[in-house]
Amino acid sequence: MLLIAGADHEVGQSLGRLLQDVEARFGAELLSDLPCVNELVGHVERYRGKMLRPTLVLLSSMAVSGRTDLGDLRESAVVTATVCEMVHMATLVHDDILDGAAMRRRGATVNQLRGNETAVMLGDYLISHAYHLCSSLGRADISRAIARATNTVCEGELLQLSHREDWSLDERTYYEVIRRKTASLVGLCCELPTLLSHEPGARNGDGRVGEALFTFGEKLGIAFQIIDDLLDLSGDEGTVGKSLGRDLAKGKLTLPVIRYLDQADGDSAEAMLALLREGAAGGEQHPADDTVYARVCDALASSGALEQARGQAEELVAEARTLLSDTLPDSPARATLLAMAEQVVVRRY
């Protein structure tokens, strides 16, 4: 789980217990009568990392209910937190196919170990069980909200794929991609507790709170993805725990590169484009040698483009924090959410 520096002790204790419940639900939902399925699921469970999404559902539920034990929201919050983690896990498994990545959280990926085909089906198994678990709440409106978010996630991925090796990708489209593929689900995680605390179809008296929580999560999600993309360019593979330089190999332009190309003089821009083309020429199967990667990273660092991208993420987090402070009354849960938001931009993995 994400260690939250400065979390309130009671909030931290309760969060730890609730996340254990999430893990137990996760395992129980995926249990099959087929040993071959359980073996694969066991492998995926080792992917479990920051638990960002369930943590957001749970903290937001504490903030909305005003109770660290979540009160009446407990059951539905734990279930939806598990659902969001399962959806996220599915996208990781399928993303590894997309990115041809060989390493994830310091372990070999499913596609590496067992082939693309097993990874596709295992991801489908996770998605299917996410919807299955969600429907156990008996709330079709919640199932619909989850499915709407996954529709958007897929659109973001498809939009990104359609811009592979698009060397003139603009910043607006980059933001549109990450808003859909990452931020839509993170936003929903934060909004879910307000949906859960109302009867389906009832006039939502807290519409303003729900909207603000969604936007808080959305901004956080965008910032999170900017940092993720930064780490792919400038992180330390051992610390990050997954293959780096994949965006380069895949011809995916991310914020620092877009900024660099926007601001560089003609010759520097041409030189960068040549490196990008070389970096992507072999695709994921035959990545360019490390010097191409190093030269791209050096140019981005010395131009200040990396820091500009980090600055954008910091700005988004600051906006998210202000929005949350303006919307929710002060509470230990709110303080923990604010602290968590800050850590999104300082993380090194």
Place this chain on the structure above:
Amino acid sequence: MLLIAGADHEVGQSLGRLLQDVEARFGAELLSDLPCVNELVGHVERYRGKMLRPTLVLLSSMAVSGRTDLGDLRESAVVTATVCEMVHMATLVHDDILDGAAMRRRGATVNQLRGNETAVMLGDYLISHAYHLCSSLGRADISRAIARATNTVCEGELLQLSHREDWSLDERTYYEVIRRKTASLVGLCCELPTLLSHEPGARNGDGRVGEALFTFGEKLGIAFQIIDDLLDLSGDEGTVGKSLGRDLAKGKLTLPVIRYLDQADGDSAEAMLALLREGAAGGEQHPADDTVYARVCDALASSGALEQARGQAEELVAEARTLLSDTLPDSPARATLLAMAEQVVVRRY
């Protein structure tokens, strides 16, 4: 759509109109604000073939409601018929990755045209929208039934994958694979109308009818898959409209091969195993030359194994028909379902 010889005129007319509604819902649900997504969806819509699953939902709804216009069941039957077709479409898109198939319904597959990665995401987009559309019914119990079926479909696919190049695959496991990966959804298609005609959670007075309809569909689905597997071995590529011999290239044993290996003398079995190994050696990327495929097919045909497998499918269809006749009162819709069942085993594509 599946042309049903001997369908009652009024049933046929109503079915045609309802299937048009299904197609319209299908398109409306998948419409995106992103042109790149709509272009991909347009490609998938050309996959649409037999419409077996929506046809079963609609005919079963007619039989259960006793009305060719479906009465109160109309809206929910059209929605769930669309959902089932969308789930099926998603499995086709993902199956093409599984099988490395280059041709489907006389057109290039998505993975062939746009790469595995786009095919994975497009399949995910279809699955997500299927659950999204389903939840519009406001019936969490129906969402759960659909998700339970897709859980089972994925298990079947994973079980099959775990038995790739398992040259001692037994008949029991083969049936378990196709029961899960194909028959579970077909069974649900037939059962859905009885679930829809009852309030969620209400004591189901027609439990016996629902169960019988599920079993009818399950037997039909198993027979359908046996024939599908037979066509992969002995069909005509131009007529079937998709790449053949893929099971061989993938090391997937199907019923005729299992029967042959069970019954052949030691030398013939060894010769067959050698051919199977040779056929699978290059995998999907480098299929063995056509003579290997031809020699396998010849051996299966002359041993009677192909006919035995067809006989199994015919037996299952006969059982399904008897069950339906014993359960539902006579009606034009029932007669059409019975006629449809018969066509599953005589189809050549």
